[in-house]
Amino acid sequence: MSVLTDLIIRARALLFRSREETELEDEVRFHIDRDVHERVRRGEVPDKARREALIAFGGVERYKERVRDARGTRPLEELAADIRYALRGLRRNPGFTATGILVLGIGIGATATVYSIVHSVIVADLPYPQSDRLVRVVEQNSATSIWALSTADVTAIRERQRVFEAWGEIQRTEVAYSGSGTPQHIVIGRASAGYFRAIGIPVARGRAIEPADEAQGAPPVMVVTDAFARRTLGGPDAALGRSLSLDGVSHTVVGVLPEGRDELGGIRAVAFPVLQLRAPTRRGPFWLRGVGRLKPDVTLAAAERDLAEISDALLPLWSDFRDSTARLTPQPLRDVVVGSAVKQVGLFAGAVALVLLLAIVNVATLVLVRASAREQELAVRVMLGAKRSRIARLIVTENLILTLSAALLGLGLATWGLDLAVAQLPDMPRIQNASLDWRVIMLGIGAAVLSGLLVSLSPVAALSDEGGLAPHAASRRTGTGQRTSAMRAAFVIAEFALAWPLLVGAGLLLNSFVRLQRVDPGFDPAGLVAVGLSLPAARYAGVADVLRFRELAGQRVAAMPGVESVGLTTQIPPDQSGGNDNFNLVHRPVPDGEAEPNSPWYYVSASYFSTLGIRIIEGRSFTPADTADEFPVIAVSRSWAEHYLPGESAVGRQLVQGGCYNCPRTTIVGVVEDIRNLGPSLPMDAVYGPMSQYGGRSMQVVARLRSMTPNVTARLRDELRALDPELPLDEFVLTEQLQASLADPMRWAAVLSAFAACAMGLAALGVFGLMAYAVRQRRREIGVRLALGAQSGVVTRLVVWRGMRYAAIGSAIGLGVTLLLANRLRTMLFDVSPTDVATFVGVGVLLLGSAFLASWIPGRRAARIRPIEAISSE
Amino acid sequence: MPPESAIVQRTLEMLVLKALSLAPMHGWGIGQRIEQLSKGAFQVQQGSLYPALLRMRRQGWIRSEWRVTENNRRARYYFLTVAGRRQLGIETAAWDKAAEAVNAFLRTQALEGNQ
Numbered sequence: 001m002s003v004l005t006d007l008i009i010r011a012r013a014l015l016f017r018s019r020e021e022t023e024l025e026d027e028v029r030f031h032i033d034r035d036v037h038e039r040v041r042r043g044e045v046p047d048k049a050r051r052e053a054l055i056a057f058g059g060v061e062r063y064k065e066r067v068r069d070a071r072g073t074r075p076l077e078e079l080a081a082d083i084r085y086a087l088r089g090l091r092r093n094p095g096f097t098a099t100g101i102l103v104l105g106i107g108i109g110a111t112a113t114v115y116s117i118v119h120s121v122i123v124a125d126l127p128y129p130q131s132d133r134l135v136r137v138v139e140q141n142s143a144t145s146i147w148a149l150s151t152a153d154v155t156a157i158r159e160r161q162r163v164f165e166a167w168g169e170i171q172r173t174e175v176a177y178s179g180s181g182t183p184q185h186i187v188i189g190r191a192s193a194g195y196f197r198a199i200g201i202p203v204a205r206g207r208a209i210e211p212a213d214e215a216q217g218a219p220p221v222m223v224v225t226d227a228f229a230r231r232t233l234g235g236p237d238a239a240l241g242r243s244l245s246l247d248g249v250s251h252t253v254v255g256v257l258p259e260g261r262d263e264l265g266g267i268r269a270v271a272f273p274v275l276q277l278r279a280p281t282r283r284g285p286f287w288l289r290g291v292g293r294l295k296p297d298v299t300l301a302a303a304e305r306d307l308a309e310i311s312d313a314l315l316p317l318w319s320d321f322r323d324s325t326a327r328l329t330p331q332p333l334r335d336v337v338v339g340s341a342v343k344q345v346g347l348f349a350g351a352v353a354l355v356l357l358l359a360i361v362n363v364a365t366l367v368l369v370r371a372s373a374r375e376q377e378l379a380v381r382v383m384l385g386a387k388r389s390r391i392a393r394l395i396v397t398e399n400l401i402l403t404l405s406a407a408l409l410g411l412g413l414a415t416w417g418l419d420l421a422v423a424q425l426p427d428m429p430r431i432q433n434a435s436l437d438w439r440v441i442m443l444g445i446g447a448a449v450l451s452g453l454l455v456s457l458s459p460v461a462a463l464s465d466e467g468g469l470a471p472h473a474a475s476r477r478t479g480t481g482q483r484t485s486a487m488r489a490a491f492v493i494a495e496f497a498l499a500w501p502l503l504v505g506a507g508l509l510l511n512s513f514v515r516l517q518r519v520d521p522g523f524d525p526a527g528l529v530a531v532g533l534s535l536p537a538a539r540y541a542g543v544a545d546v547l548r549f550r551e552l553a554g555q556r557v558a559a560m561p562g563v564e565s566v567g568l569t570t571q572i573p574p575d576q577s578g579g580n581d582n583f584n585l586v587h588r589p590v591p592d593g594e595a596e597p598n599s600p601w602y603y604v605s606a607s608y609f610s611t612l613g614i615r616i617i618e619g620r621s622f623t624p625a626d627t628a629d630e631f632p633v634i635a636v637s638r639s640w641a642e643h644y645l646p647g648e649s650a651v652g653r654q655l656v657q658g659g660c661y662n663c664p665r666t667t668i669v670g671v672v673e674d675i676r677n678l679g680p681s682l683p684m685d686a687v688y689g690p691m692s693q694y695g696g697r698s699m700q701v702v703a704r705l706r707s708m709t710p711n712v713t714a715r716l717r718d719e720l721r722a723l724d725p726e727l728p729l730d731e732f733v734l735t736e737q738l739q740a741s742l743a744d745p746m747r748w749a750a751v752l753s754a755f756a757a758c759a760m761g762l763a764a765l766g767v768f769g770l771m772a773y774a775v776r777q778r779r780r781e782i783g784v785r786l787a788l789g790a791q792s793g794v795v796t797r798l799v800v801w802r803g804m805r806y807a808a809i810g811s812a813i814g815l816g817v818t819l820l821l822a823n824r825l826r827t828m829l830f831d832v833s834p835t836d837v838a839t840f841v842g843v844g845v846l847l848l849g850s851a852f853l854a855s856w857i858p859g860r861r862a863a864r865i866r867p868i869e870a871i872s873s874e
Numbered sequence: 875m876p877p878e879s880a881i882v883q884r885t886l887e888m889l890v891l892k893a894l895s896l897a898p899m900h901g902w903g904i905g906q907r908i909e910q911l912s913k914g915a916f917q918v919q920q921g922s923l924y925p926a927l928l929r930m931r932r933q934g935w936i937r938s939e940w941r942v943t944e945n946n947r948r949a950r951y952y953f954l955t956v957a958g959r960r961q962l963g964i965e966t967a968a969w970d971k972a973a974e975a976v977n978a979f980l981r982t983q984a985l986e987g988n989q
Contacts (some may be wrong), residue, residue, distance in 0.1 A: 005931075005932065005933075005934040006932045006933070006934070009931060009932050010930075010932070023940075023950070026950075027901060027924070028924070029903075029904070029952050030900070030947060030949045030950075031900075031902045031945075031946070032900050032919065034900075034902040034949075035902060035920070037945075038906075056919075056920050057919075057920045057921045058919040058920060058921040059921065062921065063921030063922065063924055064924075066921075066922075066924070066925040067925050067928055069925070070925040070928040070929050070932075072929065072932065184949050200961060256934070639919075701881065736923065771983075
């Protein structure tokens with residue numbers, strides 16, 4: 001009750017301040033008049049009566065002031081006054097204000113952007129119920145050698161495991177789908193019933209995959225995403241019961257996922273058809289992703305023990321797999337999904353933190369310089385009776401307004417930056433979820449408040465310094481500087497120290513990018529185009545069908561005008577990693593119980609080598625005689641031969657392929673020159689088998705053209721479509737593929753370079769500001785020196801020398817810090833050591849050079865001071 | 875902050891409440907009435923009434939209204955609210971109790987002095 005009255009009275013006092021004042025005025029006037037009236041009535045002379053009345057009242061202004069205090073609006077009114085004063089001050093100095101807001105705004109904007117990404121990519125929980133209990137199981141035989149599961153593995157896990165309450169498998173793959181219009185590839189995840197149960201996301205409509213669907217011969221069913229159902233099936237309700245052809249096999253839609261969900265367990269796909277496993281006939285191949293949901297009280301360690309027992313039980317069952325060190329190993333699913341992004345995002349976050357720190361230090365320097373420029377004004381205020389605490393509050397208010405405006409700008413920049421980042425880093429897992437939520441907004445405001453208080457520290461400290469703002473300081477020109485100039489110097493040193501890691505990081509990444517670009521791919525990509533396709537098993541059931549298609553495709557493309565030659569391969573360079581196989585050399589087998597070596601394995605036509613221009617170094621290429629009925633043959637790359645058969649001729653050697661000890665031995669018939677099959681930074685081991693001995697349905701048709709014409713890929717596509725109009729075709733231009741393989745390193749180098757450029761600019765600005773200020777402060781001293789005959793060159797040198805000293809001290813600290821941090825970049829570098837001397841020297845030269853330039857300008861200005869003016873102007 | 879000690883302030887508020895309990899009155903009138911009622915014993919510095927009146931208004935014990943006086947001038951009149959009347963009761967009781975305690979204390983002193 002009284003609280004409400006109180007509030008109303010205070011609010012009215014605040015809102016209708018002038019009316020309150022008039023009323024107070026009226027009330028007091030009435031009181032005095034009434035008193036005078038009374039005294040006159042009692043017979044006093046009017047003049048004396050008025051004097052007496054005023055004495056009896058006891059100081060009109062004093063009590064009015066007490067009434068104002070009693071209103072309880074004082075703190076708010078003072079705050080309003082502070083804000084008005086601060087705004088006026090900021091407006092009067094537009095250069096300072098704009099620089100401060102911009103510098104800090106960019107810092108906060110970058111931080112907010114990166115924090116949103118860090119949160120959604122790394123920190124946020126996976127979007128499944130109790131996602132911390134989800135684990136992926138892999139095969140593993142060393143810290144770095146990890147691979148997928150085989151049918152034999154998952155069969156054993158299904159039968160024997162005791163630690164999961166649900167267990168399932170998924171295979172991510174692409175299939176041909178021609179719903180309406182041109183056939184296309186869509187990404188699907190073939191999933192078991194257990195996979196749906198383990199992930200724990202119920203379908204929105206229809207039903208999930210069930211165990212009965214997994215039986216061989218059961219009608220194929222699938223669950224589709226809501227987006228896919230809306231896009232191509234006429235909505236989620238209409239989708240149920242529809243039949244779709246995937247790779248020529250009809251699948252019935254039985255369920256639709258909830259709206260907005262486009263992935264299950266980290267596998268992004270538009271449809272999830274049933275996974276129907278055949279009984280295993282050997283231990284390999286390894287192609288499945290297994291995910292389990294731990295029972296409530298089971299730890300990861302317990303799961304590891306249980307799976308190790310299964311690994312031991314499995315080993316003796318299959319003769320094709322002899323690696324006794326291979327273990328079924330559980331990994332938290334979160335680590336798998338987040339994966340390598342941690343490292344990249346971590347680099348990003350580290351760089352952005354440095355930039356924010358630099359921005360704060362820079363604004364602190366600005367504020368300090370400005371505070372010194374206002375020393376006189378503040379000293380006068382103190383002299384006129386302003387309390388130090390009130391002045392301190394003024395300074396803090398002003399800086400908070402500055403930093404909060406910067407936060408506003410920064411958050412605006414962040415919405416734009418986030419869009420940019422999401423567009424630029426499409427492959428980063430979960431980046432689509434990044435958004436500026438309340439956490440990021442709080443972070444931005446928190447950063448602003450914190451930096452506002454931080455940058456206020458030094459001017460407020462200078463204020464409480466006894467000698468600092470004593471009234472007589474107003475007349476003293478240079479005395480107060482001692483302490484604040486030490487702080488400014490410390491700030492500049494810090495700026496150089498902070499710039500070092502950023503510049504070195506950017507330098508190393510740029511360096512490594514340049515080296516990557518210089519790597520010789522081993523073939524001439526100019527004029528090479530490729531079309532990738534995959535023959536659906538439903539229409540190309542037998543090997544004969546596949547062989548006939550290949551034959552016809554080769555003939556048709558070779559007959560096209562402008563085509564020089566045609567080759568077939570399973571993968572085109574660079575980056576299309578895929579086929580791998582293990583092998584065991586017959587004359588030099590691996591010891592028992594050890595893993596067989598593993599190599600990239602390609603199947604190519606004989607003309608592939610000539611089409612790409614890959615030289616045959618030893619032995620022969622493939623011939624039409626290398627048919628499926630003959631003994632298997634292979635050609636190996638030079639690197640492979642040097643790696644596995646050092647110092648001996650590879651041709652004629654035999655090996656067991658894929659652990660098939662009952663199969664005929666494979667013979668090496670040729671050694672070919674290396675090419676960068678896996679991209680510029682990876683080893684060039686390669687085994688090539690002849691297409692004619694391979695029944696696989698996926699292939700790339702590669703053609704070398706005499707000259708690139710604009711619509712040549714379209715003509716190539718039409719030529720192949722004439723053979724089979726139902727095939728989805730993917731086209732590639734190899735020069736573009738090579739460029740694309742460098743996009744990632746280029747992006748990281750570009751991002752870090754942008755940060756580094758900011759850092760260098762800020763550091764140079766810092767030293768420039770400091771030296772320019774020092775020259776202005778010591779104008780008179782310099783004038784006296786010049787008047788006494790100092791050479792102008794000496795004066796310039798003096799200023800430059802001082803600026804360089806700060807830069808050098810900062811650089812020494814920065815160098816040390818950078819050496820400690822540099823190793824973290826190692827995995828992102830190619831052919832460059834993290835402590836690359838040239839890069840470090842270059843960064844040193846760049847930073848000290850910019851410091852030289854930044855202090856030379858004020859140094860020149862110092863030398864041009866006219867002694868008479870400088871001395872007399874004081 | 876007003877320099878009056880808490881005791882003086884509270885006493886002043888009690889006097890104002892008592893003065894208003896008879897009839898609504900403007901600030902000058904309250905001062906006069908306190909002097910009359912106390913037969914000149916309490917000499918209130920008249921200006922100090924106004925901060926006290928505002929504080930009491932914020933407490934909700936009194937409310938104010940601008941009215942025309944018998945001399946045809948506008949003046950701010952103060953009224954006792956229900957809460958104010960209750961507060962006057964509390965204050966009076968507390969005062970009686972305190973006065974009784976002080977009196978008892980003083981009497982004890984006198985007795986001891988006799989022995």
